[in-house]
Amino acid sequence: MKKVLVFQHVGHEQVGYIGDYAQDRGVQLHVVELWKPYTMPDPQEFDALIVLGGPMGVYENYISEADELAMIRAHIGTMPMLGICLGSQLIAHALGAKVTPNMRDGKQVKEIGYYDIQLTDGGERSSIFSSFSSPFTALEWHGDAFELPKDAVHLARTPLCEMQAFQYKNAFGLLFHFEFTERMVLRQIEIDRKWSHENFDLDDEKLRGDAQRFAPLMKEQCYTLMDNFLTAHASK
Numbered sequence: 001m002k003k004v005l006v007f008q009h010v011g012h013e014q015v016g017y018i019g020d021y022a023q024d025r026g027v028q029l030h031v032v033e034l035w036k037p038y039t040m041p042d043p044q045e046f047d048a049l050i051v052l053g054g055p056m057g058v059y060e061n062y063i064s065e066a067d068e069l070a071m072i073r074a075h076i077g078t079m080p081m082l083g084i085c086l087g088s089q090l091i092a093h094a095l096g097a098k099v100t101p102n103m104r105d106g107k108q109v110k111e112i113g114y115y116d117i118q119l120t121d122g123g124e125r126s127s128i129f130s131s132f133s134s135p136f137t138a139l140e141w142h143g144d145a146f147e148l149p150k151d152a153v154h155l156a157r158t159p160l161c162e163m164q165a166f167q168y169k170n171a172f173g174l175l176f177h178f179e180f181t182e183r184m185v186l187r188q189i190e191i192d193r194k195w196s197h198e199n200f201d202l203d204d205e206k207l208r209g210d211a212q213r214f215a216p217l218m219k220e221q222c223y224t225l226m227d228n229f230l231t232a233h234a235s236k
Contacts, residue, residue, distance in 0.1 A: 002230055005046040006031045007068055009054030009086060012187050016179035017222035018050065024223075027230065034064040040071060048080040048230065051087030053177065055192070057144055058089045058099040069094050072171075081171040082229055085142055088165070088173030095149035095168055102145035102161050109160050110200045111140035114210045117164055117176060123155035128172050128228050136221065137214060138176035141188065143195075146173065172229065178222035185211035 004022070006015060008031050015022070015029060022029045030046065032038050043049070049071070056062040072081065072094040083091040089099045101108045119134035145161050148154050155165035155172075165174045180188070189196070189204055196202050 001026055001028050002047045003028045003030065003045060004230075005041060005043065005049045007034055007049070007051045007064075007087070008032065009034050009052060009056065009062075009064070011035065012184070012191055013053045014184065015050075015052070016181045016184050017219045018179045018226060020219065021223050021226045025226075025230075027226075034068075038064070040067055043071060043075050043079055046079070048082070049075070051081070051083040051090055052179075053085030053087060053141070055195070056086065058086070058093045065090075076171050077169045079170075080229065083171070083173045084177060084179065085175060088175050089144060089146050091168070091171055091173045092146035092149050092152075092166065095152065097147040097149040097152075099144055099146045101143055104160065108143055108199065110143040110196075111158065111160055112196050112200055112202055113140060113207050114138070114214055115140045115158055115176070117156050117158055119156050120154050122153040122167070123165065126153065126155055126167055128167065128225065129155065130228050131224050132221070137217060138178055138221070139180050139185065139214075139218065140176050141192070141196075142175055145175065178218050178225055180211075180218065182211045182215040 004027055006029050068090055072091055081091060093099050114137050116135040117138050119129055123129050146163055148163055148166055149168055152166040152168040155167055157164050164176060186208060189207060
């Protein structure tokens with residue numbers, strides 16, 4: 001049985017479809033709830049690390065950031081890693097890349113909702129996106145972006161945010177989400193209402209409908225992504 005270490009930053013950004021995948025595929029998840037008192041486990045006991053999203057920014061120096069960055073820096077390139085949203089920004093930052101608000105023409109540009117994401121040539125070749133179409137649809141919920149880390153491969157883009165995904169050896173950063181269930185999206189709409197409507201014209205009802213409509217696709221894509229990640233990059 002594969003054992004995967006998961007860093008979770010807030011209670012409402014859960015493993016979602018990754019948890020369903022783990023149950024169906026016989027994968028053991030060890031989730032560290034970083035908003036509570038925690039102890040960092042021994043990474044040698046795990047086949048891979050997944051770092052989930054969260055509302056904080058890399059540049060905000062939140063409470064668990066130093067511990068997470070130390071773990072990533074100590075094991076990147078040897079321990080397979082998958083960073084999602086904030087997780088992707090942490091991996092990029094650990095590799096020396098800048099993480100800043102996503103700016104266009106002097107203004108912060110957010111992506112909130114379901115967007116079409118285009119694979120680059122590198123993304124087309126990367127095993128993490130094996131069996132994916134291009135473009136594909138995924139959930140975006142961010143206002144920050146990362147630079148491409150040195151020696152990393154640019155994997156995906158959107159018109160509003162050039163750096164959507166990257167690969168550094170066996171570490172992957174995805175700015176977007178596949179793991180959010182419909183229920184998680186609905187909760188995110190309520191919890192993040194102030195931020196999601198600040199300088200952004202979000203149609204809550206459309207997003208609720210999209211969450212229901214895209215739920216089967218998100219689950220399918222999450223399973224494919226996890227198969228690709230664990231089969232190709234986390235075998236012992």
